[in-house]
Amino acid sequence: MSEVRIVTDSTAFLPREKLEKYRIEVVPLSVNFPDEIIIDGNIKNKDFFEKMKRAAKLPFTSQPSPGDFFQVYEKIINKGDEIVSIHISSGISGTVGSAETAAKMLDVSRISVVDSLITSGGLAMLTLLAARAAMEGKTKDEITAMLETLKMKVKTLFVPATLEYLKKGGRIGGAQALIGTILQIKPILTFREGKIEVFEKVRTMRKALERTISELPERPDNVQVAILQAEAEETAALLRGLIEERLPGVMPVTYELSPVIGTHVGPGTVGLVSLQL
Amino acid sequence: MNGKEENIFTLHGKDLRHMILEACNYFEQHKESINDLNVFPVPDGDTGTNMSLTLKAAADALLTFQSESIGEVAGIAARSSLMGARGNSGVIFSQLFRGIARGLTGKDEATLYEVGRAFQYGIVYAYNAVSKPIEGTILTVAREIARGSREAVQSSLNFAGLLQIALECGKKALDQTPELLPALKEAGVVDAGGLGLIVFLEGCLQSILKGATGDGFVLPRGIAGSFAGGGGPIINGPGILEPDEQFDERYPYCTEFLIRGGGLSVGKIRKDLVGQGDSLLVAGEEEIVKVHIHTDDPGNILQICLQCGSLHDIKIDNMADQFKETRWGRTPGTGEQDGASGPAGAGLEVDAASVAAGAIIEQIGIVAVSPGKGLAEMFTSLGADGIIAGGQSMNPSVEDIVKAIESLAQEMVLILPNNNNIRFAAGQAVKLVEKEVAVVDTRSVPQGIAALLAFDRDASLSLNHTRMCKRALQVKTGEVTFAVRDAHINNIEIKENDIIGLSDGDLLFRGENVDETTMGLIGAMLTGEEELLTLFYGQEISSAQVELLAGQISKAYPFLDVEFYNGGQPLYYYFISLE
Numbered sequence: 001m002s003e004v005r006i007v008t009d010s011t012a013f014l015p016r017e018k019l020e021k022y023r024i025e026v027v028p029l030s031v032n033f034p035d036e037i038i039i040d041g042n043i044k045n046k047d048f049f050e051k052m053k054r055a056a057k058l059p060f061t062s063q064p065s066p067g068d069f070f071q072v073y074e075k076i077i078n079k080g081d082e083i084v085s086i087h088i089s090s091g092i093s094g095t096v097g098s099a100e101t102a103a104k105m106l107d108v109s110r111i112s113v114v115d116s117l118i119t120s121g122g123l124a125m126l127t128l129l130a131a132r133a134a135m136e137g138k139t140k141d142e143i144t145a146m147l148e149t150l151k152m153k154v155k156t157l158f159v160p161a162t163l164e165y166l167k168k169g170g171r172i173g174g175a176q177a178l179i180g181t182i183l184q185i186k187p188i189l190t191f192r193e194g195k196i197e198v199f200e201k202v203r204t205m206r207k208a209l210e211r212t213i214s215e216l217p218e219r220p221d222n223v224q225v226a227i228l229q230a231e232a233e234e235t236a237a238l239l240r241g242l243i244e245e246r247l248p249g250v251m252p253v254t255y256e257l258s259p260v261i262g263t264h265v266g267p268g269t270v271g272l273v274s275l276q277l
Numbered sequence: 278m279n280g281k282e283e284n285i286f287t288l289h290g291k292d293l294r295h296m297i298l299e300a301c302n303y304f305e306q307h308k309e310s311i312n313d314l315n316v317f318p319v320p321d322g323d324t325g326t327n328m329s330l331t332l333k334a335a336a337d338a339l340l341t342f343q344s345e346s347i348g349e350v351a352g353i354a355a356r357s358s359l360m361g362a363r364g365n366s367g368v369i370f371s372q373l374f375r376g377i378a379r380g381l382t383g384k385d386e387a388t389l390y391e392v393g394r395a396f397q398y399g400i401v402y403a404y405n406a407v408s409k410p411i412e413g414t415i416l417t418v419a420r421e422i423a424r425g426s427r428e429a430v431q432s433s434l435n436f437a438g439l440l441q442i443a444l445e446c447g448k449k450a451l452d453q454t455p456e457l458l459p460a461l462k463e464a465g466v467v468d469a470g471g472l473g474l475i476v477f478l479e480g481c482l483q484s485i486l487k488g489a490t491g492d493g494f495v496l497p498r499g500i501a502g503s504f505a506g507g508g509g510p511i512i513n514g515p516g517i518l519e520p521d522e523q524f525d526e527r528y529p530y531c532t533e534f535l536i537r538g539g540g541l542s543v544g545k546i547r548k549d550l551v552g553q554g555d556s557l558l559v560a561g562e563e564e565i566v567k568v569h570i571h572t573d574d575p576g577n578i579l580q581i582c583l584q585c586g587s588l589h590d591i592k593i594d595n596m597a598d599q600f601k602e603t604r605w606g607r608t609p610g611t612g613e614q615d616g617a618s619g620p621a622g623a624g625l626e627v628d629a630a631s632v633a634a635g636a637i638i639e640q641i642g643i644v645a646v647s648p649g650k651g652l653a654e655m656f657t658s659l660g661a662d663g664i665i666a667g668g669q670s671m672n673p674s675v676e677d678i679v680k681a682i683e684s685l686a687q688e689m690v691l692i693l694p695n696n697n698n699i700r701f702a703a704g705q706a707v708k709l710v711e712k713e714v715a716v717v718d719t720r721s722v723p724q725g726i727a728a729l730l731a732f733d734r735d736a737s738l739s740l741n742h743t744r745m746c747k748r749a750l751q752v753k754t755g756e757v758t759f760a761v762r763d764a765h766i767n768n769i770e771i772k773e774n775d776i777i778g779l780s781d782g783d784l785l786f787r788g789e790n791v792d793e794t795t796m797g798l799i800g801a802m803l804t805g806e807e808e809l810l811t812l813f814y815g816q817e818i819s820s821a822q823v824e825l826l827a828g829q830i831s832k833a834y835p836f837l838d839v840e841f842y843n844g845g846q847p848l849y850y851y852f853i854s855l856e
Contacts (some may be wrong), residue, residue, distance in 0.1 A: 182658045183811075184840055185730060201730040203809045203856055204838070 010040035069102030091194030159267025228271030300480030328363030334361020376402030413458025415470030421450035538586020642687030649846030723854030755853030813844030
């Protein structure tokens with residue numbers, strides 16, 4: 001009896017023990033400094049942001065090549081298993097394209113590629129749900145259908161400390177309108193149809209957090225909540241306090257942003273992901 | 278007329294024209310005494326200037342326009358004064374002309390009675406321009422003039438006499454304004470707009486008493502003739518529009534006409550018409566009866582009355598036309614909550630329309646009024662599509678705002694007046710354009726910036742309007758300027774040229790220098806919950822001064838994030854936003 005294996009990418013930034021427990025395969029993106037290519041996840045975040053701060057120029061990031069996917073897929077397919085491969089939104093990365101190309105080179109009937117339309121904590125949530133479903137014996141098509149439904153329900157809101165990084169990275173969709181703003185503002189960003197859009201603009205981090213919290217569901221039942229942060233432990237702790245106040249009983253998981261995502265949003269970013277199952 | 282004669286039988290176009298030109302001249306001479314009455318002794322206390330400019334707009338148009346028709350002259354005065362209207366008081370003032378024009382529509386000449394009644398219309402229009410009138414303002418004065426002179430309109434032998442009676446009533450009402458509005462009492466002044474109205478009527482009276490030769494304007498000869506004549510017969514008056522006349526959607530047609538015949542019975546006609554609409558008014562005598570009614574079926578009304586006699590001067594207005602245009606931006610005037618209270622249904626309508634129109638939903642333009650260059654850049658960088666220069670020293674006219682709205686490509690427009698005294702002109706501008714426009718109730722620059730941050734291009738006009746109005750109220754505004762006269766406000770003794778600090782319309786602090794007042798004002802505004810202090814410095818503040826103040830603030834309030842921006846506004850050293 002064949003198994004369904006789950007493949008994701010490094011932007012989900014799942015901790016090693018989860019990956020091992022659920023037998024999740026990861027295809028990494030990479031961060032390219034002039035002097036060094038860093039494979040997403042192969043560096044401690046603290047060291048990464050240190051390096052980024054020291055770098056004269058901001059690094060750029062690269063999606064995995066179809067070959068990277070091919071290698072991972074091929075091993076699984078050769079064992080006779082099937083694949084559900086879920087990835088960072090096609091609105092901000094070409095990763096899904098690479099995965100699809102690799103799938104066509106192998107066997108599209110056995111590999112299902114899902115465009116999550118989000119990334120990071122939300123992608124991590126979906127990946128774990130898919131992996132659990134796979135362990136429960138759900139089929140590839142059942143898991144794919146489940147992910148297609150769930151991905152529309154994931155709400156991601158994040159607040160970069162500054163717009164500088166998004167501006168340089170260029171992946172900002174509707175947030176483009178904010179570039180050139182003279183006034184210091186704290187935009188709350190979200191994913192809309194896979195692209196980064198402005199959810200709301202406020203002027204202080206405190207207001208941004210409060211606004212973010214107000215988007216949580218009314219009741220804690222069947223709600224998964226994750227806090228995202230990059231070099232923003234203090235703010236993340238503040239956010240945790242606000243969440244616990246608003247939805248007692250919900251245990252928010254904290255995910256760090258992977259270096260690739262960190263490159264684009266910058267240190268000091270916090271975010272909130274929620275999924276009402 | 279030889280300059281002494283006061284009795285006028287009929288007025289022609291040139292007589293009205295002359296009167297307005299004279300009154301404008303007279304007003305100009307008195308505007309400073311009106312400016313002096315501003316409640317707060319701030320340098321933009323320019324009620325007199327605003328009303329004078331409004332009147333001047335009418336006069337300027339009339340200088341190049343001559344007509345025998347009094348209706349045409351009144352029409353020109355109404356249109357041009359509205360376009361030139363500045364400030365809340367100016368806009369209310371322009372409504373006076375609109376009422377006069379309405380009363381004289383289609384007339385080449387008017388009897389004393391008709392002119393008096395037209396003035397009454399004017400007063401009522403001014404009063405009605407504001408949907409939630411505040412007592413103790415120009416509106417109270419206008420209403421009392423209308424009330425007090427109602428009888429005189431019907432019985433007075435001459436127009437000068439009527440104006441004298443109107444003035445007496447107005448002055449009495451003006452003296453009462455401090456009793457009705459505590460802010461006036463505390464400041465020890467009467468209402469400036471109210472005084473403006475009196476000055477205007479005095480100007481009109483002067484022009485009649487003085488006769489044809491106005492000083493200041495070169496007037497064509499031959500005006501005198503039309504002033505000849507004695508008191509003529511006066512129709513026993515039909516009613517004057519009541520100040521509380523309102524628009525009811527069920528009865529959109531304002532229908533007015535005269536019935537001529539023999540043995541007419543006011544009582545019977547009234548009985549026939551009761552139940553056919555509202556605001557019913559039937560008045561007159563056996564040979565002539567005036568009917569005024571708001572109805573959903575004007576044809577039926579005419580049919581009913583045709584059985585009594587012949588119909589004349591028939592005038593049917595669809596009030597819904599005007600009301601629809603005003604719903605959105607209806608700014609009820611001097612100082613109270615703005616018409617964000619558009620009927621709930623309006624929002625739904627817009628949403629439905631937006632859905633139907635698809636992509637058009639994104640086509641919302643924003644016009645912001647900005648008092649300084651730096652602030653204009655800031656508004657633009659935050660997404661404003663059009664900027665109107667103005668605010669503190671010079672309020673933009675209704676026409677300026679109309680032009681700004683029309684210059685945008687978008688068919689839907691949001692206006693940010695960013696000044697308490699411009700909101701009303703913005704509301705009038707809304708009525709004059711074809712586009713769908715809403716006025717966001719921003720009374721200061723910081724409120725405007727806060728509102729602009731809440732703008733979402735993907736949301737509908739109504740949703741944006743609601744959100745932006747709400748967000749504007751979430752920041753605290755401070756203003757630092759100088760006093761233009763001595764005053765006593767909020768138990769604070771103020772001398773001319775003191776530096777004063779105001780917050781959201783309240784005077785909170787006075788000091789000897791800008792830094793002292795700014796620090797004092799910030800201290801008075803803080804409640805302990807705020808995180809971010811933003812200061813927009815004016816054109817008189819140097820960067821060295823800014824640095825000095827920044828040091829003081831961070832020392833006194835280390836927990837606050839402080840940001841300084843070059844606003845470039847005149848007269849105001851700092852605009853402060855605290856959130």
